[in-house]
Amino acid sequence: MKKKLLAVALCCGLLMTACGSEPTADSTISTDSQTGTDLNADEQTDNQETIDESSSTDDSDSEPVEEEHVPAEIALLIPTKYIMTYEGEQGTIEEISYMAQDYLGDGEPYEKRAFVYLPAGYDETKQYNVVYLMHGIGGSENEWGFNDKYNSKLKKILDRLMGDGDVEPFIVVTPNGKALALSNIDGNDLFYNYAYELRNDLIPYIDGHYATYADYSEDGYDLTAARTHRAMAGLSMGGMQTINIGICECLDIFSWFGAFSAAPTSYESTVVGQYIDNSEYTVDYFYNICGLDDSIAYWSAAAAARNLPDVCENITEAENFTWHEKSGGHDFNIWYLGMYNFAQIAFNEDASAASVFAED
Numbered sequence: 001m002k003k004k005l006l007a008v009a010l011c012c013g014l015l016m017t018a019c020g021s022e023p024t025a026d027s028t029i030s031t032d033s034q035t036g037t038d039l040n041a042d043e044q045t046d047n048q049e050t051i052d053e054s055s056s057t058d059d060s061d062s063e064p065v066e067e068e069h070v071p072a073e074i075a076l077l078i079p080t081k082y083i084m085t086y087e088g089e090q091g092t093i094e095e096i097s098y099m100a101q102d103y104l105g106d107g108e109p110y111e112k113r114a115f116v117y118l119p120a121g122y123d124e125t126k127q128y129n130v131v132y133l134m135h136g137i138g139g140s141e142n143e144w145g146f147n148d149k150y151n152s153k154l155k156k157i158l159d160r161l162m163g164d165g166d167v168e169p170f171i172v173v174t175p176n177g178k179a180l181a182l183s184n185i186d187g188n189d190l191f192y193n194y195a196y197e198l199r200n201d202l203i204p205y206i207d208g209h210y211a212t213y214a215d216y217s218e219d220g221y222d223l224t225a226a227r228t229h230r231a232m233a234g235l236s237m238g239g240m241q242t243i244n245i246g247i248c249e250c251l252d253i254f255s256w257f258g259a260f261s262a263a264p265t266s267y268e269s270t271v272v273g274q275y276i277d278n279s280e281y282t283v284d285y286f287y288n289i290c291g292l293d294d295s296i297a298y299w300s301a302a303a304a305a306r307n308l309p310d311v312c313e314n315i316t317e318a319e320n321f322t323w324h325e326k327s328g329g330h331d332f333n334i335w336y337l338g339m340y341n342f343a344q345i346a347f348n349e350d351a352s353a354a355s356v357f358a359e360d
Contacts, residue, residue, distance in 0.1 A: 107183025134238025
């Protein structure tokens with residue numbers, strides 16, 4: 001009952017946002033901090049008030065008034081404050097390297113790089129959920145911006161969401177999603193075969209070096225035991241990897257999924273549904289977003305997910321699934337919004353509050 005009531009409440013809030021706060025087709029940015037902003041502008045500036053000194057009063061004895069916190073919610077537009085630098089304690093970004101094995105040949109192991117976002121106050125004595133966040137076909141571990149450790153927009157979004165208590169702190173990993181260790185590359189899809197590296201190299205490295213929920217051992221351990229504490233998400237080709245690899249091959253080690261403008265090579269919903277229904281493991285949540293004006297990925301993303309609840313017994317709208325669409329193209333305005341929303345969904349017992357078909 002709690003989930004359904006919360007779902008109704010946020011559905012209403014989302015529809016109000018769609019009707020009242022989305023910028024017009026000609027605008028590139030909203031400066032209203034209560035409604036939010038698209039992310040085309042590189043910087044935001046604070047509004048300044050002009051003070052009439054002749055009418056000012058001495059309020060030095062007045063108590064400072066704290067601004068009331070407005071909780072984050074699933075939205076069609078990111079509120080401006082979430083792309084501003086957080087004033088409190090911020091998270092940190094580390095660059096890591098690990099060895100990836102050549103699973104389809106006899107070549108030498110290949111050193112791979114990735115970035116790891118650690119939430120503010122990261123404590124090695126605690127346990128943290130982990131989101132594995134994938135890039136697009138032309139990108140790398142840098143595409144989500146963690147290589148800019150101080151000005152990353154995604155870092156600002158995460159710092160604010162976690163700092164204001166909107167979400168529980170979690171770790172984010174942005175790897176290079178190409179299986180570059182493969183010596184036998186003829187006919188191989190480096191993005192698709194990344195599944196070997198993800199399961200056997202990257203996740204064990206993260207579990208072995210950071211405070212996750214996994215009971216890691218160098219001699220081998222059960223990755224499935226911590227599956228509900230792992231999420232996989234990605235933009236464009238990374239959205240394809242989330243669907244084709246995460247859901248259809250690695251449902252035993254992930255249970256939360258986010259696909260942002262999933263690429264044309266994504267499986268269609270009938271195939272995805274069969275994998276889910278035939279698995280002994282369940283999907284805690286599958287969130288999708290795509291721009292209505294996306295000529296690259298809209299139809300492939302829609303074919304992969306939009307009608308999934310109709311063809312899959314274990315995917316149910318308003319319980320563990322959202323298809324979310326809005327005006328926009330194949331760009332970071334959609335993808336940052338996708339991650340802003342997904343950050344509120346992943347690892348959230350009340351995630352059904354996000355289940356609404358949204359269209360502006």
